[in-house]
Amino acid sequence: MAKKLINGNYAAAFGAKLARAEVIAAYPITPQTAVVEQVADFVASGEMKARYVCVESEHSAMAACIAAASAGARTFTATSSQGLLLMHELLHWATGARTPVVMVNVNRAVAPPWSVWADQTDSISQRDTGWMQFYSESTQEELDTVIMSYKVGESPDIMLPSFTTEDAFFLSHTFEPVEIPSQELVDGFLPPFRPEIRLDVENPRGFGSLSMPHQWYMELRYLIAEAMDRARERILRVEQEWKELTGRSYGGPLDEYRTEDADVVLMNAGTAASTIREVVDNLRREGKRVGLARIRCFRPFPTEEIRALGRRVHTIGVMDRCYTFGDGGPFFTEVKSALYNLKDRPAVKNFVVGIGGRDITMKTVGKLYDNLFRIKAGGLDSEKEWIDLKRPEVG
Amino acid sequence: MSRQPRSYKDLPLAPITYEDTREAFKTGSWRTFKPVVDNSRCKKCWICWKFCPDMSIRILEDGTGVEIDYDHCKGCGICATECPARCIEMVPED
């Protein structure tokens, strides 16, 4: 295996190439552009035997991917922020049509104000579309997850679309040494996409027909729910297979770090986890029993893993680089709801942090752990708090 | 409707159709007027067949005229209007 110094965007493109995506339909948006440029280069040079459709919008990108997948092609696209929001209608469509499209989304703030910086509101807003959602921490993880998500999504008993995310700039533009698996290795891991039924003139069918309330709409939605539940187990199994081939794995849907004996745990999705790991190590050296649980997979949600953690720890802080106005951080509300039916549940606090790309520093993270220890000692001070917000001077 | 599913277990994974409509949907019941053909006056121009939006006119194999598929004909009357020989009459349904 060769090592290359590449950023998250290039890693995603390498993932698509190694997975032998056959149809790419994409539209450029900052900070995703390097993904589609690199894929275009791969196609132009002949390294990738694929058709690249330069669509006129993200909406058409997803429409073309769904159609191509319905015709039996492995598809790939990438987007970010406004582009993902424009796709929203068709994200639902991809799920209902059971087309295992794979996408990379660079997590970028939504406007206004215009901002190209890291924020997870774009992908979290796609919560109910039926897409599997993976949040990467590193460049290597991004590449590996793109390949793994094809295998999970294309399983005949799953057939669901998925996206992996990269925090804008923190991952999309950060260069790290990445091991590029050989084509032979990936070919051995990921079989060609051969859907049972596809658009085929020898076997004409209507795809995406209509259904009435007394007929099959509800049952067809139930099948999606079942498939998504099956995906929990499949994600673990596929990651295990990948580990056997490459030696790499990422801790399953909930990636835990030093939580075995932890009193307090921070939960987070995305690149801030790397910063948190540093802080955990520092605090551990001081004898403080702290840990990190990184939500790597938001859909399907790692409910059981979170409950297992909740049984062991006293206090959990959930960091959200996004917000549901009128409620709280979406990761927070979901973690809290996963824990609700536990008999002895931990206290859970929401830290709204890093919105619009504001830096999440080691100092910031240190403050959050201090807060969790105060909660452990004296009880919950408040349920949610915006961190590093410029507040008016008091007095 | 022989192949209607009975539960979600019988369904394909997506709403992918597998049967045509000719047996399940007898749209002939929509009719209020029905076309009646007098093949003895038929000029064999097949204009009625050509314009039928419901694929409900069959050309007889021996080419002596046409027959109406009353299971599906919706009784729009285009055939009667367009027939240059005026050999199709629209008759009220009982």
Added chain:
Amino acid sequence: MVKTPVPAEENVAPGHMGCPGCGACLALRLALKALGKRTIMTVPACCWAVMPGVFPYCSIQIPVLFTAFETAAASASGVRAALDAKGQKDINVLAWAGDGGTLDIGIQALSGAVERRDNIIYICYDNEAYMNTGIQRSSSTPIGAWTTTTPVGQTRAWKSEPKKSGVEIMAAHRIPYTATACVSYPEDFVKKVQKAASIVGPKYLQVLSPCPAGWKSDPERSIQIGRLAVESTVWPMYEVEDGVYTVRKPAKKVSVKDYFRTQGRFRHLGEKDIEEIQKTVDAEWELLLKKETMTARK
């Protein structure tokens, strides 16, 4: 075998949900006669998304991908890309959409696909309003027409803007082939569809499809009405092939009034209104003939 005026092959089964006298039903029947079984089609929200029937039934006998409203063209591009990736060359890819899905919400995707020179046939079956949702105005609704969102009242609120021209928009894209057609002329329509299928690259046809429910007309007169639309040159029949216009001149010319009085949607128009529209129609026709002269190959 009996010799038929259009191909005998049927690729739409009876039992579909189209209204009696539906022009759009005839349009698809004819288009699929022309294209045959080695065709894959995309259908966005439109009458034809509903008329094929409910799951598990479908009256269309070729592979169909039902898609979202604004995606007929992009979906066709996706199907073509997949076929290309798999090396399947001998299959027609047809996007089949109504006028709203084509000229309003779907025009961006259509423009994109045509500009990219994607090898697809796009056919807009034009019934001149959102008929499936209940006769709301589209940009393809003709001037003077009543619809449920351009109702007739004290303020003369019927549609006062001219119909958007799909074929001219496509010609401006330097499309290899574009044409108007009308279901009242099946042989002509079939020939145009077959011509489109023989050309590599994007092709766009717009086929006028009378709609008894939306035009407030008698079902049995759908073919007559289409004929009057052509004879009055309200719906001129022409082709643009690599920029060269070919106009089909009607054997006999009738007035706009002759056409309008077959349909309830124009009933409210007074003599003066119709006169104004007649002037516009005449001017458009003259312009079209000039384009034919100007673009004629020497």
